Amino acid sequence: MSNIFLSYAAEDRERVRPVVARLEERNWSVWWDRRILPGQHWPEVIEEALRDCRVVVVIWTDRSVKSRWVRLEASAGVQIDGLVPIRLDEADVPFEFKHIHAADLTHWDGVSDHPELTSAALAVDTILTGGDEGANRRAASFPTLGSNTTLHLSLSMGGDLGSTDPRDLMFIDGQVRGAGRKAVPALLAALEFPDAPRRGHAAYLLGLTGDPDVVSALVPLLSDRAKVGIIDWLPTVRIAAARALKNIGSLEALQALADAFE
Numbered sequence: 001m002s003n004i005f006l007s008y009a010a011e012d013r014e015r016v017r018p019v020v021a022r023l024e025e026r027n028w029s030v031w032w033d034r035r036i037l038p039g040q041h042w043p044e045v046i047e048e049a050l051r052d053c054r055v056v057v058v059i060w061t062d063r064s065v066k067s068r069w070v071r072l073e074a075s076a077g078v079q080i081d082g083l084v085p086i087r088l089d090e091a092d093v094p095f096e097f098k099h100i101h102a103a104d105l106t107h108w109d110g111v112s113d114h115p116e117l118t119s120a121a122l123a124v125d126t127i128l129t130g131g132d133e134g135a136n137r138r139a140a141s142f143p144t145l146g147s148n149t150t151l152h153l154s155l156s157m158g159g160d161l162g163s164t165d166p167r168d169l170m171f172i173d174g175q176v177r178g179a180g181r182k183a184v185p186a187l188l189a190a191l192e193f194p195d196a197p198r199r200g201h202a203a204y205l206l207g208l209t210g211d212p213d214v215v216s217a218l219v220p221l222l223s224d225r226a227k228v229g230i231i232d233w234l235p236t237v238r239i240a241a242a243r244a245l246k247n248i249g250s251l252e253a254l255q256a257l258a259d260a261f262e
Helices: 010-024 042-050 068-079 115-129 151-160 166-190 196-209 212-223 237-248 251-260
Strands: 004-007 055-060 083-087
Touching: 004 010, 004 068, 010 055, 010 115, 042 151, 055 068, 055 115, 068 083, 068 151, 068 166, 083 115, 151 166, 166 196, 166 212, 196 212, 196 237, 212 237, 212 251, 237 251
Parallel strands: 004 055, 055 083
Antiparallel strands: none
16 A cells, blocks of 8 residues: 555656655655556556555656646645645646645756755655654544545546446446546546547547537547447547537537538
8 A cells, every 4th residue: 555646647657766766765655656467457456556645746747737647636636635746847837736836856867865855755744644753643534545536436437448348338337427527537638548449438438428518629539530449339539529429419519510520
């Protein structure tokens, strides 16, 4: 079980490794290795990882500020009052997080000590222990990522997207229908996946949320002819997006369909 959930863009994995090393030097456990081993199931791995995490350390870089997944995870940190941001680039931090000071490691060499890294570690320690060497340690009932945010639901949905197993398809369909608009942030984030099966599946599922505000995210996919192939009636990303727009059924959605298929 981990104390810290590290949020970062997958492309920055090697860049964040030195940060992880410094956190682990303080005997904190950090969940950051998102590779799933053969035989493991994504939802179960996520559930285990999030069970006791009380801090989200988000790494802001040129890549991560554009990632809806990273924003989703950072938002979960805010929900439990446990977000500690670190900047590795001079990137423009998303508006909703600008008010939260980020440790500036833009000029850190990844090896030597740095006062901003020390400051970030102190912030983590304060959240985990209340400061003063644990004299005011937070109660065990203090919010954790696993029990007090929708992050587990969001990430587990990301893991099941694109599966060809009918059981997975039924599970995620039920999850989305049950969550309704609460599932939208996770599904919008899933549109970033490079593989067409998960991207197309997410597009279709957006239609089940009934949220008319997702139309603008679906319209560009009407020109995406990449093959999905998980279900016979979802042959391409384009068709998945079209089905989603039809399910939403708003005037804007129907107009977009008419324009795309005229």
